[in-house]
Amino acid sequence: MSFSLPDLPYAHDALAPYMSKETLEYHHDKHHKAYVDNGNKLLEGSGLEGKSLEEIVKGAFGKNAGLFNNAGQHYNHLHFWKWMKPKGGGSIPGELEKRIVADLGSVEKMKEDFIQAGVTQFGSGWAWLEVKNGKIGIAKTPNGESPLVHGGTPILGVDVWEHSYYIDYRNRRPDYLKAFIENMVNWEYVERMYDEAGR
Numbered sequence: 001m002s003f004s005l006p007d008l009p010y011a012h013d014a015l016a017p018y019m020s021k022e023t024l025e026y027h028h029d030k031h032h033k034a035y036v037d038n039g040n041k042l043l044e045g046s047g048l049e050g051k052s053l054e055e056i057v058k059g060a061f062g063k064n065a066g067l068f069n070n071a072g073q074h075y076n077h078l079h080f081w082k083w084m085k086p087k088g089g090g091s092i093p094g095e096l097e098k099r100i101v102a103d104l105g106s107v108e109k110m111k112e113d114f115i116q117a118g119v120t121q122f123g124s125g126w127a128w129l130e131v132k133n134g135k136i137g138i139a140k141t142p143n144g145e146s147p148l149v150h151g152g153t154p155i156l157g158v159d160v161w162e163h164s165y166y167i168d169y170r171n172r173r174p175d176y177l178k179a180f181i182e183n184m185v186n187w188e189y190v191e192r193m194y195d196e197a198g199r
């Protein structure tokens with residue numbers, strides 16, 4: 001396989017005012033494209049050609065840093081665009097909400113802990129809701145890593161690299177994370193990934 005850049009599933013200005021057209025033009029059209037282009041160059045001759053994206057990410061982790069960084073970020077961003085939608089946030093589908101309450105205490109606690117994970121990820125990285133050992137948990141990872149390479153399956157992730165929020169929020173990462181969880185998340189897509197991760 002080779003990597004390709006998908007179109008955004010909405011217009012560049014569709015997430016405003018929480019995430020601007022300018023941010024999405026840079027973040028999707030330039031940053032994500034660079035991961036795709038560099039990933040394709042580094043995939044050649046890596047021995048992982050022909051594998052699925054998930055297999056490439058796991059296979060390159062700890063062995064081929066250049067390929068891992070670009071393929072990992074390609075995987076993270078493919079889902080990141082779908083984890084958001086216009087008029088997002090709001091209510092969580094019933095079955096998923098029940099599991100969040102059972103595993104994390106309450107929806108409010110989940111939101112607090114998710115934001116805290118993003119705030120405390122020093123430098124670049126991601127904060128996550130993951131399924132690990134059959135339970136929903138909160139995680140954070142540096143750079144292009146994700147729960148995929150730490151024994152979990154991501155079901156929601158937020159990019160806390162400065163390129164994701166600096167145009168709109170400057171240094172106010174907590175405000176960006178609050179807007180993400182309250183106004184941008186596509187919970188139906190989170191539910192789909194949760195279902196695919198197995199119960």
Ligand code: MN3
Binds near residue numbers: 027
């Ligand atoms: Mn990014």
